[in-house]
Amino acid sequence: MSAAPAPPPSTMPKPESAIARSFDLNGRTLAIALAQGVVKLPQIAIAVVLVRLLTEAQWNTLSFALTVYLTGVGLGGLNINQSVYFFYGRVPREERRGLVLQTTALLASTAAIAALIILSLGAWLGDGALAIEPLLPMIALVVLLEVPTSAAQELLLASESPRLSAGFTAVSAVLQGVALILPIALGRGLDEVLRWLVVYTLCRLVVYVVLMLRATPPGPIRFPTAIGARMRDQIVYTLPLALAMASGMLNKMLDKWLVAAFDPVHFGAYYLSAQEVPLIPLLPFAMGAVVATRYVWAFKRGRTPLALAYWRAAVSRVAVVIVPSTAAVIICAPELFPLAFTEANAVAVLPFQIYGVILFHRVAEYGIVLRAAGDTRSLWLASLTLLGSNVLVSLPLVATLGMVGAALGTLIANAVAWIYILRRIARVMETPLRVVFPWRHYGALLALATVVGGVTWAGVSVLDLDAGTALATKATGFTVLYWLASRALGVTRHLPPIPDDDPDFLGEVM
Structure with a gap:
């Protein structure tokens, strides 16, 4: 008995992975950004509470102590924790506990060096x-205890325990906030805050040990001996990450250290102004x-x-939100x-506004494109360009203008680094600079936001309003005017299309 003839190819059902699908870029981005925002908001809340509980002099001192602490934790870790992602799945199960x-x-070794420097x-x-x-x-002791636990998130994610990872991060943030706020609320001194931070890091260390034992396969500890997970190989793998992180940390903290040297009286106010509005930069990263x-x-x-089509679609859509929000x-x-x-x-309102101008270029996660293209050298060069520009420009400006000069120097350095990294992205995208970035769309959004912002500012400034009413009037007026103008001018009507996901891509990831 002969088999039934196969249906013609045109009528045969295609496997799900072989059908192109629309890519929900906006929905996925919003979900990730909202999740990150839940974590970031408490950081601002802590600062809002502390400045109300402390005198100006006390806040200056505490904010500088926190700068030393955060720098020590950042540089002390040297991104060694990132190596867990790479090596954890490459070693046999019985060696994973030894790897951790x-x-x-x-x-712990790098933490000891950081503590000695402090x-x-x-x-x-x-x-x-x-x-x-x-x-x-006390700051050195806190760094010494906290840095060895910085691999907790990577360990838990590598061992397929994302809920434990999220829980550890959330609980750590809460305990750190309690350690910073509660002693001040009880009328204790700044030294008491450091003691509470020591208790927090001790608790974190104990929990880290428990999680390490739970997340790694049980059995006697066997250190990695093969397939590239020995300590030497781990150090070699981590070195580029460490140098890149160190450069990034120096860029992030340079202006604060310069203000501490040249304008220490205003350090606490500048510390607050130099924090980017937390929710706006989350969107491009998401x-x-x-x-x-x-x-x-x-x-x-x-x-x-x-790749260029994905890039232009992403940048255009982020700009629609970032430009008017900024x-x-x-x-x-x-x-x-x-x-x-x-x-x-x-007194730090002007530096805060200057830092706000920096946010106008945060319409993309630029580094991810270069990493995806394998061009890590350009990331190095971009980081060095930012650091070099920051040093050359900020030093004389801070010396002459104080904290305002620090903000201006950071703005100028970011502008130089922005053009540089766009040129590198244009190179890997094999397209000119005038094409790689949606300049016309971005310029239209920027011009509209500037005009509407100017009209709103001028209109509210002639009214005799208290601060709260003026804030509400500005926010409402700008939102309504911008929405009406953008609808009338159609600035969001012709965004670059989002490419459908290729069937081959779906076949690989599903």
């Missing part, structure tokens, strides 16, 4: 307005995370035009900043 212990030992700062800081020499031993695998796939297949923050700053951080810190 080895990573913890490396982190202890040596006393000779350099002197006894001026930001004299924190008595606090340095968008980058959503599109990252598609960039990698497109570059791997040699389909550079597809403009709104800038025009509302004279009322928003003092209301959030008290009138005592209103």
Whole structure:
């Protein structure tokens, strides 16, 4: 008996992975950005509470101590924790606990070096307005205890325990906030805050050990001996990450250290102003995370035009939100900043607005494109360009203009680095600079936000309103005027299309 003839190819059902699908870029990005925002908001809340509980001099001292602490934790870790992602799945199960212990030992070694450097700062800081020499031993101890636990998130994610990872991160953030706020609320001194931070890091260390034992396969500890997970190989793998992280940390903290040296009286106010509005930069990073695998796939297949299409679609959509949101923050700053951080810190409104201008270029996660293309050298060069520009420009500006000069220097350095990294992205995308970025669309959004912002500012400034009413009027007026103008002009009507996911891509990831 002969088999039934197969249906013609045109009528045969296609496997699900062989059918192109629309890519929900906006929905996925929003979900990730909202999740990250839940974590970021408490950081601002802590600062809002502390500036109300402390005198101006106490806040200056505490914010500088926190700068030393955060720098120590950042540089002390040297990104060694990131190596867990790479090596954990490459070693046999029975060696994974040894790998984690080895990573913890490396982190403890770098933490000890960071702690010694912190202890040596006393000779350099002197006894001026930001004299924190008595606090340095406690800060060093906190760094020594916290850095070895910095691999917890990577360990838990690598061992397929994302809920434990999220829980550890959330609980750590809460305990750290309690350690910072509760002693001050009880009327204790700054040294008591450091003691509470020591207790927090001890608790974190104990929980880390318990999680390490739970997440790794049971059995006797066997250190990795093969397939590239020995300590030497781990150090070699981590070194480029460490140098890149160190450069990034120096860029992030340089302006604060310069203000501490040249304008220490205003350090606390500048510390508040130099924090980017937390929710705005989350959107481009979330968008980058959503599109990252598609960039990698497109570059791997040699389909550079597809990577460019994803890039332009992502940038255009992020700009639709970032540009007007940033403009709104800038025009509302004279009322928003003092209301959030008290009138005592209103002197930093202008630096806060200058930092707001920097946000206008945060319409993309630029580094993810270069990493996807395998061009890590350009990331190095971009980081060095930013650091070099920051040093050359900020130093004379801070010396002459104080904290305003620090903000201006950071703005100029970011502008230089922005053009540089766009040129590198244009190179890997094999397209000119005038094409790689949606300049016309971006320029239209920027012009509209500037005009609407100026009209709103001028209109509210002629009214005799208290700060709260002025803030509400500005925010409402800008939102309504911008929405009406953007609808009338159709600035969002012709966005670059989002490419459908290729069937081959779906077949690989499903």
